[in-house]
Amino acid sequence: MHDICDLRSYIALLDRCGQLMRIIKPVNIIHEAADIGATCERLGGPAPLFEAIYENGAATGADQPAAAPVQVFKGWRLFSSAVANQTRVALALGCEQSEVTATMARALEPANAIPPVRVADAPWKKNLITDPDAIDVRRLPIPKHAVGDGGRFITGGVVVSKHPETGVGNLGYNRMEILGPRTFGMNINQWRDVQRAHAAAEAQGKPLGIAVAIGLDPALMIAAGCKYEGDENNIAGAIRGRPVEVTRGVTVDVDTIPAHAELVLEGHVLPGVRRSEGPLAEFHGYYGEPWESPVFEVTAIGYRDDPIFQTIVPGWNEHIYIGNVLPREPLLMRFVRHASKNVRAVHIPPYTNGFLVVVQLDKKTNMGEPRNVALAAFAAHPNFRVCVVVEGDVNIYDPSDLLWALTTRVDWGQDVFTVPRAQGHEMDPANDSKGIGTKIGIDATFDKGRRPYGQRVSYPMVELAKYLAA
Incomplete structure (x- = not known):
């Protein structure tokens, strides 16, 4: 590792x-x-x-x-x-590409959690700005990404919060648009843990102290994209096999801020204040609409010497890997393995925005097995709308290999089934506003007993460099 x-x-x-x-x-x-x-x-x-x-x-x-x-x-x-393809994901997790799903499954298991360890100092505390008159987030290299974006957004910042009543820490992502020298519009979905923390503080008329950590070990970036009962620092610790070093904020009551972040913004989510922010390119490949969102007011900026600002290109591969692929592949594997012990691997290709899943199956003699596996995949998560089942000779990480299987192994009249009126994601452009739509299962396995096939053509890879030398 x-x-x-x-x-x-x-x-x-x-x-x-x-x-x-x-x-x-x-x-x-x-x-x-x-x-x-x-x-x-x-x-x-x-x-x-x-x-x-x-x-x-x-x-x-x-x-x-x-x-x-x-x-x-x-x-x-x-x-x-940082983690925009399978090669870099494997490097970030310290495993082989074929082991990514299993590695994430182990890290997400509560029994494997490794809690963070508190340290007093941190490199990002070396350069601190706490004077309100000196704080101006517009001087930070926060990009404007896509042409249709409403402004300059923090997309790769991990929001570090603590529930004001339970004290449980949380890592997550919230898009943040610059609204002024010290303020951001902070989009908070209803189902996020930080929303519950903000609601609890707001009910008491109090602000919620948070920190936004930018420029991180990818284990923390990956962990922050997971839905987890507890502090996501535990997931990052499980990935690394050692505790994550965290530190206490300078101006906020948050004590699990990554100590080795490149940049940290501290501040408060204000109670009872909403302002319009957006649109921004979203995971489904379209622009999300503007929202009346809570406001984050910055009270401190801290950064390392020679800092690196980290961003995620919204609506593109890394966005999908962190938000859809890595947290959900272990869940998908658990469901399809329950349907068939012959499942070898699963993948949620980032180029399909989390709506399509691929299951690799060692099909035996049961011709109905691919359909059962696809139905199990649909039950694993509402987002999954298309499931393609292939056999072991198809590289599920290669789009061209997947397309080859679809075009040479699928009889569209016999090997496709639909699940009408199924619950999907509300933001899936193919569904209605409540997320209701049709799911599609595709059996792209090899031998269906209709006719004898020959062996698939393949050529071994060679080292080209040795042929180019004189």
Whole structure:
């Protein structure tokens, strides 16, 4: 297992493994940086580390001359796409690609939890701004990602909170749009733990103290995307096999802030205050609408020397991996394995926004087994609307291999079934406003007993470099 303890050690690992691209040319944080990050993700390329960033208020591209910058973020770097493909996910988890689902399942098991350990000091406390007149979040390199976004959003910040009554800590994600020098619009979904904490504080007319930690060990980023009964720091500890170091806030009553974050924003979610924020590119691939959301007022900014601002390109691969793939694959595996012990692997491809799942099956003689497995997959989570069942010779992480199986092994009149009027996700564009829609199961397994097939053509991989040498 690689010794990852913070974002910097992870970036160093990516560099050693050929999974990092250092971009020296100055890049605009308005659209351009996200465009580059999205391109890298689409092509399966390395994660970009932007060594020089600026803002000019307008988009620039490779074919457009850069306009005069409004501000240059001297001393800052920008990083994205930390866990945007299966290769980097495996590196982040310290396992093989085929072991990702099992590794996440172990980390999510409460019996394997490793609680965090408190430390007094932290690198991000070295550079502190607490004077209200000196705080201006607009001076931070917070990007504007997609063209249709309503403004500059924090998307890769992990919100650290504590329930005011139970004292239980929580890590999670909430989009945050800059509204002013010290304020953000903070989108809080009704089902999130931080919403319950905010509601409890608001009922007493009190603000909720939180911290937003940016630039983290990917174990913390992954843990924050999971639904968990307890402090998600426990998941990160289980992934690393040791306690996560956390520290107490400077201006807020939060004591589980990651000690090795690059940047921390402290402040309060105000009671009884709502302001419009949005839209933002969302996980389903469309722009989410504006919301009347709570307001987060910043009371302190702390950052490391030579800080790295970390972002997630919204509505793209990393967004789906953290919010849909990694937390839900263990759940999916548990359900389909209950239906069949012949299931070998599962995957939720990020390019389908969490709505399609693939199950790899060692089919024996039971021709109805793929349908049972697909039905079990639909029961695992409402988001799953399409299930494709394949056999072991299909690489479930390769879209072209999956498409090959669909086009050569599926009789669309016999091998497809539907589940009409099923409950899905309310934000699924194919469903109605209540999430009701039709689920589709596809049996893309090999031998269905209709005719004899030959063996699939394959060629062994070779090391091309030895053929190119003189």
